[in-house]
Amino acid sequence: xxxxxxxxxxxxxxxxxxxxxxxxxxxxxxxxxxxxxxxxxxxxxxxxxxxxxxxxxxxxxxxxxxxxxxxxxxxxxxxxxxxxxxxxxxxxxxxxxxxxxxxxxxxxxxxxxxxxxxxxxxxxxxxxxxxxxxxxxxxxxxxxxxxxxxxxxxxxxxxxxxxxxxxxxxxxxxxxxxxxxxxxxxxxxxxxxxxxxxxxxxxxxxxxxxxxxxxxxxxxxxxxxxxxxxxxxxxxxxxxxxxxxxxxxxxxxxxxxxxxxxxxxxxxxxxxxxxxxxxxxxxxxxxxxxxxxxxxxxxxxxxxxxxxxxxxxxxxxxxxxxxxxxxxxxxxxxxxxxxxxxxxxxxxxxxxxxxxxxxxxxxxxxxxxxxxxxxxxxxxxxxxxxxxxxxxxxxxxxxxxxxxxxxxxxxxxxxxxxxxxxxxxxxxxxxxxxxxxxxxxxxxxxxxxxxxxxxxxxxxxxxxxxxxxxxxxxxxxxxxxxxxxxxxxxxxxxxxxxxxxxxxxxxxxxxxxxxxxxxxxxxxxxxxxxxxxxxxxxxxxxxxxxxxxxxxxxxxxxxxxxxxxxxxxxxxxxxxxxxxxxxxxxxxxxxxxxxxxxxxxxxxxxxxxxxxxxxxxxxxxxxx
Amino acid sequence: xxxxxxxxxxxxxxxxxxxxxxxxxxxxxxxxxxxxxxxxxxxxxxxxxxxxxxxxxxxxxxxxxxxxxxxxxxxxxxxxxxxxxxxxxxxxxxxxxxxxxxxxxxxxxxxxxxxxxxxxxxxxxxxxxxxxxxxxxxxxxxxxxxxxxxxxxxxxxxxxxxxxxxxxxxxxxxxxxxxxxxxxxxxxxxxxxxxxxxxxxxx
Numbered sequence: 001x002x003x004x005x006x007x008x009x010x011x012x013x014x015x016x017x018x019x020x021x022x023x024x025x026x027x028x029x030x031x032x033x034x035x036x037x038x039x040x041x042x043x044x045x046x047x048x049x050x051x052x053x054x055x056x057x058x059x060x061x062x063x064x065x066x067x068x069x070x071x072x073x074x075x076x077x078x079x080x081x082x083x084x085x086x087x088x089x090x091x092x093x094x095x096x097x098x099x100x101x102x103x104x105x106x107x108x109x110x111x112x113x114x115x116x117x118x119x120x121x122x123x124x125x126x127x128x129x130x131x132x133x134x135x136x137x138x139x140x141x142x143x144x145x146x147x148x149x150x151x152x153x154x155x156x157x158x159x160x161x162x163x164x165x166x167x168x169x170x171x172x173x174x175x176x177x178x179x180x181x182x183x184x185x186x187x188x189x190x191x192x193x194x195x196x197x198x199x200x201x202x203x204x205x206x207x208x209x210x211x212x213x214x215x216x217x218x219x220x221x222x223x224x225x226x227x228x229x230x231x232x233x234x235x236x237x238x239x240x241x242x243x244x245x246x247x248x249x250x251x252x253x254x255x256x257x258x259x260x261x262x263x264x265x266x267x268x269x270x271x272x273x274x275x276x277x278x279x280x281x282x283x284x285x286x287x288x289x290x291x292x293x294x295x296x297x298x299x300x301x302x303x304x305x306x307x308x309x310x311x312x313x314x315x316x317x318x319x320x321x322x323x324x325x326x327x328x329x330x331x332x333x334x335x336x337x338x339x340x341x342x343x344x345x346x347x348x349x350x351x352x353x354x355x356x357x358x359x360x361x362x363x364x365x366x367x368x369x370x371x372x373x374x375x376x377x378x379x380x381x382x383x384x385x386x387x388x389x390x391x392x393x394x395x396x397x398x399x400x401x402x403x404x405x406x407x408x409x410x411x412x413x414x415x416x417x418x419x420x421x422x423x424x425x426x427x428x429x430x431x432x433x434x435x436x437x438x439x440x441x442x443x444x445x446x447x448x449x450x451x452x453x454x455x456x457x458x459x460x461x462x463x464x465x466x467x468x469x470x471x472x473x474x475x476x477x478x479x480x481x482x483x484x485x486x487x488x489x490x491x492x493x494x495x496x497x498x499x500x501x502x503x504x505x506x507x508x509x510x511x512x513x514x515x516x517x518x519x520x521x522x523x524x525x526x527x528x529x530x531x532x533x534x535x536x537x538x539x540x541x542x543x544x545x546x547x548x549x550x551x552x553x554x555x556x557x558x559x560x561x562x563x564x565x566x567x568x569x570x571x572x573x574x575x576x577x578x579x580x581x582x583x584x585x586x587x588x589x590x591x592x593x594x595x596x597x598x599x600x601x602x603x604x605x606x607x608x609x610x611x612x613x614x615x616x617x618x619x620x621x622x623x624x
Numbered sequence: 625x626x627x628x629x630x631x632x633x634x635x636x637x638x639x640x641x642x643x644x645x646x647x648x649x650x651x652x653x654x655x656x657x658x659x660x661x662x663x664x665x666x667x668x669x670x671x672x673x674x675x676x677x678x679x680x681x682x683x684x685x686x687x688x689x690x691x692x693x694x695x696x697x698x699x700x701x702x703x704x705x706x707x708x709x710x711x712x713x714x715x716x717x718x719x720x721x722x723x724x725x726x727x728x729x730x731x732x733x734x735x736x737x738x739x740x741x742x743x744x745x746x747x748x749x750x751x752x753x754x755x756x757x758x759x760x761x762x763x764x765x766x767x768x769x770x771x772x773x774x775x776x777x778x779x780x781x782x783x784x785x786x787x788x789x790x791x792x793x794x795x796x797x798x799x800x801x802x803x804x805x806x807x808x809x810x811x812x813x814x815x816x817x818x819x820x821x822x823x824x825x826x827x
């Protein structure tokens with residue numbers, strides 16, 4: 001992204017939580033920022049990269065990004081790292097020892113939890129990392145707080161020489177609200193000071209650091225008890241008091257404006273004395289936290305009577321329409337009836353692959369090949385599990401398609417002996433954590449056909465650059481990985497590596513059919529770009545000649561959203577079997593001429609569109 | 625609560641729902657309101673359902689609109705306008721584009737698209753104004769003007785003047801030249817007029 005002029009100090013700007021954190025990072029004088037994209041965290045690093053005087057990078061995975069940030073903080077510079085919740089699973093190896101060394105330059109790690117599962121494979125609660133690694137956790141409740149807590153995070157980090165976790169959720173990351181911003185303050189790096197007892201974590205060295213970690217935790221707890229980031233609003237209706245953090249605080253305030261509330265800005269270490277103070281004010285205390293009962297469990301262990309997950313759900317957001325009925329039930333009041341009528345029943349509209357997506361050809365082909373077990377991965381190609389392809393059998397975590405495929409191969413039962421095991425993975429995912437898995441398949445002589453779908457972008461998160469497309473976060477030229485060479489050097493035989501164009505269905509079909517028969521590892525690399533990035537070039541659109549369309553519906557099996565049914569019918573075959581017919585048209589205004597649907601069309605009814613007007617294509621609703 | 629205005633903007637990924645809501649939020653902030661804008665948009669870029677919530681007033685707490693409390697529902701697509709009816713207050717109004725965007729699951733014959741979304745909303749006894757934003761945009765020469773037509777459509781259903789919203793829309797095109805500014809002004813006014821005419825016909 002190109003650098004832009006930052007908004008002037010004291011201006012009030014509409015910002016998402018992600019944009020607000022980026023602003024805080026810049027104002028704090030951070031020198032190094034690193035991340036791997038992941039919803040809902042992605043925009044933090046995208047926006048950081050637009051600010052001047054700061055080094056930003058897309059790292060190959062979250063662990064590397066954290067290590068880059070750690071190095072910068074060891075050098076005495078301020079550093080920033082951000083990731084989605086599952087990213088910390090990858091980065092935690094570094095985190096769990098970083099807590100022993102601590103930092104010199106301030107380090108804030110923003111972790112974005114996907115409460116409500118808008119775009120993730122699980123809903124884990126990142127506040128656990130604070131307990132696990134004995135680190136402070138800050139929880140903003142809106143964009144203004146996200147900005148302020150980023151700045152406060154650097155102060156805490158340097159004062160206690162500790163990395164700070166900024167825990168966000170989708171409802172903070174992606175909500176836009178006004179933020180009053182301030183000025184940037186340059187931060188002078190202190191320089192790297194050699195100190196092996198602190199920076200080299202051998203068993204002996206680490207053992208000496210553990211007591212210091214607990215001393216630091218005690219100091220942080222004392223700070224949390226007095227910090228202004230934790231405050232009590234005494235309220236007037238003392239029947240129920242609430243302890244809440246993050247977006248849950250806003251939902252509590254919205255639902256129960258008169259109730260006493262302890263707002264936790266620093267939720268770890270937990271300020272237990274403040275919690276007692278609230279409990280003394282009210283008849284009952286309810287802990288409202290998304291999503292695990294962490295604070296609740298700690299308070300119960302401390303002997304404070306609180307309610308939490310007994311009356312509130314253990315998954316999803318705790319919005320007012322969840323909170324109000326739960327508290328009414330607790331108080332024995334009538335459950336407030338929502339004014340709304342029931343939702344009207346409608347078809348679902350699941351996310352789908354884009355028009356002309358290069359993955360369409362791959363999944364169309366996979367849906368036509370029998371006897372496959374397909375191990376999938378995290379990315380746009382996870383959508384291959386949906387209609388019409390139904391051609392993906394497992395998804396667990398990023399890069400997992402490789403190891404799981406090997407396990408499916410080695411663990412196969414007699415019943416599966418004729419099945420072929422395939423693994424499907426994307427370019428960025430392969431570089432993130434997949435290549436180690438491929439090495440494992442090769443080394444352990446697995447029989448897996450790997451489909452490496454190189455679309456030259458991190459697709460699902462919005463087409464970010466990566467080492468596979470030869471561009472860095474600023475869009476500038478960077479060394480580009482050669483996937484075929486990389487696979488060869490991992491030990492895949494040269495003759496088992498094929499680079500194919502996924503729009504050439506006969507070649508793709510033949511290559512997959514042949515490689516699954518070979519009893520060793522093969523890699524088929526597809527090489528066409530994501531349709532949403534600048535590398536993609538549109539071609540002349542197609543249309544359907546209505547008179548020629550026989551209603552066979554073969555083109556619909558490709559799954560391109562530009563193909564629409566105009567009418568349906570039935571036909572009785574010579575065999576007496578009745579088949580459904582679906583006659584189609586192509587939405588010419590969105591068709592980019594990839595030609596995938598042309599190939600399975602038996603009657604050659606799909607041809608290049610001839611514009612009605614010689615000058616401009618008629619676009620939109622009714623054409624074609 | 626009563627001081628907070630709740631606007632729900634719905635459609636599908638790629639239609640510009642989120643940008644339109646952002647411009648509405650900018651207008652609310654220009655009027656001195658506090659505002660929060662949020663989406664329920666699971667992987668919305670891939671043609672999924674998008675519902676964008678805007679709440680503004682003296683102080684906005686929760687960013688989400690509670691079901692049954694939206695004042696206005698701005699629907700970029702017919703079935704989507706129908707899908708979110710339960711979010712409206714009983715006296716809330718739906719302003720909807722008559723365009724129908726049929727998803728692959730319907731094309732594959734797995735589900736049906738409702739024959740008459742507008743009729744269904746009317747049948748439920750709800751206030752609704754329908755207009756063909758897509759055709760209006762096409763007649764102005766560019767389908768991409770549809771977004772501005774939609775913003776024009778809601779302009780007279782806000783607790784502040786239409787000119788404030790228009791100014792926020794045009795600000796987005798300032799750097800792209802006078803011609804685009806003028807086109808968007810016309811699209812905005814066309815959307816406004818379409819809703820005005822449809823309401824007059826209903827009255």
